[in-house]
Amino acid sequence: MPHDERRPARAANTAVQVRDALREAILAGEYLPGERLVEAQLCVRLEASRFNVRAALQDLAAEGLIEVQRNRGAQVRKVSMAEAVEITEVRMVVEGLIAGRAAERVTDDEAIELDEIGLLMRRAVEAGEYRRYSDLNQRLHALIRDIAGHQTADRIVETLRGQLVRHQYMLSLVPGRPQTSLPQHERIIAAIRSRDPQAAETAMRTHISSVTEALKSLKSLSYA
Incomplete structure (x- = not known):
């Protein structure tokens, strides 16, 4: 789903709120497998700091929902x-x-x-x-x-x-x-x-x- 067509996300000022909002969006299919999760865009969409976005991405990576690759950033994980x-x-x-x-x-x-x-x-x-x-x-x-x-x-x-x-x-x-x-x-x-x-x-x-x-x-x- 193109970024500008996604429903507005609720404000998420803490890392936990960012994590939950992103998880909800992934579960709803708003981000597709293999799609990049750009930190700057997430900060704007979720009205959150870069620090909280990064912490949330690490949590979601631990859950297996996304992958965080060095020099490539985060993306929704593809499951075979x-x-x-x-x-x-x-x-x-x-x-x-x-x-x-x-x-x-x-x-x-x-x-x-x-x-x-x-x-x-x-x-x-x-x-x-x-x-x-x-x-x-x-x-x-x-x-x-x-x-x-x-x-x-x-x-x-x-x-x-x-x-x-x-x-x-x-x-x-x-x-x-x-x-x-x-x-x-x-x-x-x-x-x-x-x-x-x-x-x-x-x-x-x-x-x-x-x-x-x-x-x-x-x-x-x-x-x-």
Whole structure:
């Protein structure tokens, strides 16, 4: 996305605020894999000092979202398809844990919210609104993490998710993928609503395992 077309960023006066704002922009796809992150431009966009921008870039490099190369500056890190598969395998374990924890902690109001998102996802698939389905998918997984309240696991998933933005977009374009994942999400919702931790963990692991297989099929088709 050209720099002048990006949405205005919120003012970020500390290194932590700069880091969070940049992470949010990368997760939203505002900066593409391989795109340079020019310090001077970031200072203007985020209304931050050069020192805080550099500190934020170092933090994001430690998270694996960007690369900082000597004499070349920072850029959004490119993730190979093979690495994307490995990252998703780790997600399977961590998000399985999160789903199980969510089943132990879910309230009646949260169960209703899960149902509402599931219904919206079904309507989106039936209407062929796959971009909306993808957005609802992210919303569902975020809600499950919120319900679980496992801060360490949540941070791990957010870091891993940021490295997979490009591959998630490619998956959303695969014909039939939403129709495959919808019943998987519905089983996750049902297990959490039933307050069955083992079933919830199994349903989540099964779902993300299918994501891994879909990524492998993309690799074999040379989508990457």
